[in-house]
C-alpha cells in the first residue's frame with residue numbers, strides 16, 4: 266500500500282483534500298506540520314520565531330523520514346517540504362507524489378485572513394505569494410508523479426486523484 270503524498274503551495278488544499286482522500290481509500294491521514302507541532306510541543310509559527318526556519322526544516326525532514334517509512338498513509342506535506350530532494354527521495358521510495366497546483370489568485374483568496382504561515386506575514390501578501398510560486402513551481406513539477414489542478418473544489422480534486430490512482434498514465 267503505497268502512501269499518497271500531497272505536495273504544493275500553502276493554501277492548495279492539501280489537508281482538506283487529504284482527509285477526504287484518506288477516507289475514500291481507507292488510509293490514515295497525516296499532516297507533516299501537525300506532526301511536527303505535536304512532536305515539538307509548539308506551533309509552526311512559534312518554531313519559526315523561536316528556533317528559526319532552518320530548525321523547522323530539520324524537524325520537517327525528520328518527520329518525512331519517519332512517515333515515509335510507514336505504509337497506508339495519505340500525507341499532506343508542508344508547502345516547502347518537497348523543495349528538499351532528500352525529503353522527495355524518502356517520500357517517493359514508498360509513495361506517489363501528487364502536486365496540487367494552484368494559481369496565485371486562489372492562494373491569496375484562500376489565505377487572505379490567515380495568520381499562521383510565517384512566510385506570508387508581510388505587508389504585500391500577494392507579492393510574496395507570486396514570488397514564492399515563481400521560485401517553487403518548477404521544483405514542485407520536477408518532484409512529483411502527477412499534477413492535479415487544485416483551483417477547483419475539494420471534491421473534484423479528490424475525484425481527479427482517485428482517477429489517477431486507478432488509471433495511472
Ligand code: S3P
Nearest residue numbers: 274275276298343344345382383
Ligand atoms: C511552508 C508551508 C506551511 C508550513 C510552513 C512553511 C512553506 O505548510 O510548513 O509555514 O514553506 O511553504 P502549509 O503548506 O501546510 O501551509
